[in-house]
Amino acid sequence: MMECCESKAHHHSPNLRTIAIVGNPNVGKSVLFNNLTGRYMTVANYPGTTVQVARGQARIGTVDYEVVDTPGMYSFSSITEEEKVARNILIRENPYLVIHLVDAKNLERMLAFTLQLLEAELPTILVLNMMDETRRAGVQIDIPKLEQELKIPVVGTVSTTGEGMKELLHRIETYGGKEHHYRIPIGGPIEAALNKSEDLLNDSYLVAKRLIGLLALEEDRDVLDLIKQKQPEILFRLEELRDEIASHAVSPVEYEIAMQLKKEADRVAGQVMKTSNGGDGFKEKLSGFMMNPLTGLPILFVVLYFGLYKFVGEFGAGTVVDFIEGSVFERYLNPWFTRVVTSVVPWAVLQSLFVGEYGLITLGVRYAVALILPIVTFFFIVFSIIEDSGYLPRLAMLIDRVFKKIGLSGRAVIPMVLGFGCDTMATMVTRTLPTTRERLISTLLLALAIPCSAQLGVILALLHGRPLATFIWAGVVSMVFLFVGYLAAQIIPGEKPSFYMELPPLRWPKVSNVLIKTYVRVKWYFYEVLPLFLLASVFIWLGQLSGVFDLTVNLLKRPVMLIGMPPEAAKVFLFGFFRRDYGAAGLYDLTKAGLLNGTQIVVACVALTLFLPCIAQFLMNVKERGWKTGVWISFFILFFSFGVAFVLNFALTHLGVVL
Amino acid sequence: MKCTLCGQEFNETSAHTACKGCGFAKDCSLVKCPNCGFEDVPVPNWIRNFFRKKQHHAAVQTCDSLNIRLDQLEVRRKVKVTDVETQNRSALQKIIAIGALPGTELFLIRRFPSYVLQIGRSQFSIDRELASLIYVAPCSGDGRS
Numbered sequence: 001m002m003e004c005c006e007s008k009a010h011h012h013s014p015n016l017r018t019i020a021i022v023g024n025p026n027v028g029k030s031v032l033f034n035n036l037t038g039r040y041m042t043v044a045n046y047p048g049t050t051v052q053v054a055r056g057q058a059r060i061g062t063v064d065y066e067v068v069d070t071p072g073m074y075s076f077s078s079i080t081e082e083e084k085v086a087r088n089i090l091i092r093e094n095p096y097l098v099i100h101l102v103d104a105k106n107l108e109r110m111l112a113f114t115l116q117l118l119e120a121e122l123p124t125i126l127v128l129n130m131m132d133e134t135r136r137a138g139v140q141i142d143i144p145k146l147e148q149e150l151k152i153p154v155v156g157t158v159s160t161t162g163e164g165m166k167e168l169l170h171r172i173e174t175y176g177g178k179e180h181h182y183r184i185p186i187g188g189p190i191e192a193a194l195n196k197s198e199d200l201l202n203d204s205y206l207v208a209k210r211l212i213g214l215l216a217l218e219e220d221r222d223v224l225d226l227i228k229q230k231q232p233e234i235l236f237r238l239e240e241l242r243d244e245i246a247s248h249a250v251s252p253v254e255y256e257i258a259m260q261l262k263k264e265a266d267r268v269a270g271q272v273m274k275t276s277n278g279g280d281g282f283k284e285k286l287s288g289f290m291m292n293p294l295t296g297l298p299i300l301f302v303v304l305y306f307g308l309y310k311f312v313g314e315f316g317a318g319t320v321v322d323f324i325e326g327s328v329f330e331r332y333l334n335p336w337f338t339r340v341v342t343s344v345v346p347w348a349v350l351q352s353l354f355v356g357e358y359g360l361i362t363l364g365v366r367y368a369v370a371l372i373l374p375i376v377t378f379f380f381i382v383f384s385i386i387e388d389s390g391y392l393p394r395l396a397m398l399i400d401r402v403f404k405k406i407g408l409s410g411r412a413v414i415p416m417v418l419g420f421g422c423d424t425m426a427t428m429v430t431r432t433l434p435t436t437r438e439r440l441i442s443t444l445l446l447a448l449a450i451p452c453s454a455q456l457g458v459i460l461a462l463l464h465g466r467p468l469a470t471f472i473w474a475g476v477v478s479m480v481f482l483f484v485g486y487l488a489a490q491i492i493p494g495e496k497p498s499f500y501m502e503l504p505p506l507r508w509p510k511v512s513n514v515l516i517k518t519y520v521r522v523k524w525y526f527y528e529v530l531p532l533f534l535l536a537s538v539f540i541w542l543g544q545l546s547g548v549f550d551l552t553v554n555l556l557k558r559p560v561m562l563i564g565m566p567p568e569a570a571k572v573f574l575f576g577f578f579r580r581d582y583g584a585a586g587l588y589d590l591t592k593a594g595l596l597n598g599t600q601i602v603v604a605c606v607a608l609t610l611f612l613p614c615i616a617q618f619l620m621n622v623k624e625r626g627w628k629t630g631v632w633i634s635f636f637i638l639f640f641s642f643g644v645a646f647v648l649n650f651a652l653t654h655l656g657v658v659l
Numbered sequence: 660m661k662c663t664l665c666g667q668e669f670n671e672t673s674a675h676t677a678c679k680g681c682g683f684a685k686d687c688s689l690v691k692c693p694n695c696g697f698e699d700v701p702v703p704n705w706i707r708n709f710f711r712k713k714q715h716h717a718a719v720q721t722c723d724s725l726n727i728r729l730d731q732l733e734v735r736r737k738v739k740v741t742d743v744e745t746q747n748r749s750a751l752q753k754i755i756a757i758g759a760l761p762g763t764e765l766f767l768i769r770r771f772p773s774y775v776l777q778i779g780r781s782q783f784s785i786d787r788e789l790a791s792l793i794y795v796a797p798c799s800g801d802g803r804s
Contacts, residue, residue, distance in 0.1 A: 074755070075755065075756070077752055077755070079749060079752050079753065079756070103781075105780040106779050106780050106781050109758045109778065112758075139780065252746075252748060252751060254748075254751070254752060255751055255755065258760055259761065262758070262762070266762075288769075291769055291775060291784075292769070293771070396784070397772070397773045397775065397784035398772055398773075399772075400772065400773045400784070400786055401773065401786075404786070409786070410773065410784070434749075495749075496788075498749075498750060498786055498788050499773065499784070499785060499789070500753045500754075500756070500757055500784070500785045500786070500789055501783065501785075502757070502782070502783050503775065503781075503782040503783060
């Protein structure tokens with residue numbers, strides 16, 4: 001989620017030993033990764049995919065290792081693109097060591113994947129993380145006995161506090177290679193087919209042939225491709241084996257395998273785990289309240305009101321922005337820069353590039369630093385707290401039924417909420433959704449009806465002190481969101497979404513984690529946003545100089561007047577092309593100048609919320625969804641937003657609503 | 660439950676057999692006694708729970724052999740998964756991912772707005788469609804964990 005535009009095909013360094021961290025989502029892989037590396041890391045797309053993989057270096061003892069933080073996975077049978085990437089790292093990159101990180105209190109469930117790793121003959125260390133929560137939950141684990149059972153090193157850790165890290169490093173340093181031979185017979189026709197496929201696979205593969213054969217029997221595309229490269233002649237034989245299994249009419253291969261793995265995992269877990277009663281009554285109760293619609297919706301309202309409206313809107317977009325913009329920029333920086341530039345640069349034309357009405361410094365930098373930066377920072381603080389507390393999955397569960405109506409599952413709530421921070425980033429995060437259909441619908445809705453924090457901050461400031469206007473704005477935008485989503489779900493073909501999600505226990509967010517996450521996200525945003533602001537300033541300067549700007553503004557005047565705006569607002573909409581928030585900020589200036597009445601403010605806010613995505617988001621849409629779709633979405637939004645604004649203006653003026 | 664007319668003890672979940680041939684059987688909240696045919700109004704769970712004394716756990720839990728689909732199960736029941744029925748591979752993989760495989764004990768926490776299950780020490784939320792693929796057998800002793 002950091003460097004979005006870095007797409008160089010980064011492969012693992014050939015001369016370093018690779019350590020791959022694998023495990024379910026939400027077990028603390030990234031924290032362990034940071035603990036191990038810390039010095040240097042790169043984030044790059046996995047070749048041929050849009051999934052990002054973080055790699056870093058670690059020196060343990062006297063040896064340098066490359067550490068890979070893989071996306072979360074539950075088993076070798078993969079559903080999402082991210083799981084496929086994690087799986088491919090394991091079967092293609094020949095890791096020196098695999099660290100399987102599990103949530104210790106759920107050992108019995110996660111052990112199945114450890115067994116699969118062992119069966120794949122991958123060199124594995126099992127790390128039982130979250131030992132503190134596990135002890136609190138009243139679960140005891142006999143680690144030495146577990147080591148005996150599995151014949152691999154097992155370490156208990158608390159990655160957030162660093163407990164057990166020393167021992168883990170020691171175990172990595174002294175790791176003597178794999179000795180284990182774990183084999184879990186499946187029995188029946190599948191076992192027979194598996195044995196035959198193992199005989200067929202006589203080229204060298206980096207993991208056990210049993211696993212390759214198994215994935216081939218599951219019709220896994222990547223593995224079939226791998227076999228095609230090495231032994232194209234056996235593909236049809238494998239197909240025969242698949243048909244043979246199917247003719248016995250047993251359940252799908254992965255189901256049978258999961259059953260056998262579970263049996264073995266239950267047996268092992270039974271030997272080493274002891275449970276006495278524990279648990280946190282208060283957190284359980286609170287979790288229940290969050291998931292009950294009667295109490296959950298008020299909780300959501302409280303979170304939105306205090307988190308977004310009070311903290312981000314009033315404090316961030318109000319108090320802090322006023323201070324930075326009003327005092328720092330307008331009183332000190334702008335006059336100072338104007339003096340310097342006018343004395344250094346002799347030509348008026350060039351002067352206006354830097355310090356004119358739309359100058360690089362007076363407009364570009366001022367908007368980016370004084371307006372957008374504080375708002376985005378405050379939003380990401382709130383988002384990181386919400387994310388770390390475990391509230392988002394509960395919200396996903398609460399809202400799944402509604403989202404199903406618009407062709408999405410509850411899972412989409414995460415990009416949607418993130419969209420309130422930055423739609424561009426959120427569009428990138430739609431990758432975590434399992435189907436193309438869900439990704440397309442959420443991209444469209446993010447571009448259309450989810451205002452980003454920069455816009456939201458300015459819009460809330462505009463609507464401040466006008467409760468009825470705020471209500472109408474929120475109502476119209478929500479209606480558009482649901483209506484367009486509903487239509488899209490009817491029109492766009494594809495598999496219906498299905499929803500499953502783990503609900504991690506509620507946790508108190510850690511201040512350090514929240515700050516680090518906020519810092520990384522703000523940094524990403526700022527690197528992404530500042531060049532675009534500057535570029536936009538240059539474009540406007542060029543446009544003004546050449547007369548294109550005036551021409552376009554004149555062209556836009558008609559549609560702008562059609563929705564009841566003063567002609568001056570045309571400029572604002574032109575700014576909107578460059579960045580949506582840029583446009584919103586322009587609107588703010590118009591209102592400060594007293595050019596808009598209540599109705600006009602509402603109509604303008606609605607139009608700008610729905611209006612074309614900012615240039616960064618447009619590029620992201622194209623990148624993620626392809627040219628055709630990206631352009632199509634933008635066209636639709638262009639006409640639709642003006643249409644809605646026109647209807648709203650018509651209705652408000654003819655109903656005689658005074659705002 | 661006990662029929663208020665004839666006193667016959669019967670299982671609410673299997674009572675729908677008596678409703679065969681009734682045009683209103685769908686979405687009907689009444690329960691028909693299989694013995695005398697009297698249509699009774701079942702006491703809502705929350706009222707029943709309010710008046711019921713807290714039961715102590717039975718030392719040994721036995722699970723019925725009767726299979727119910729998870730989406731039809733009432734909440735706060737401990738059950739054992741008996742079967743997963745689907746040919747849809749992606750749905751099956753999701754069920755494998757949460758570990759709701761035959762032999763697993765699970766506890767249904769909520770049904771609305773989505774199904775929330777406790778499996779081991781983890782909680783999962785799934786939608787009705789996935790829940791309807793999982794068959795379970797209720798365990799006696801009303802496991803309050």
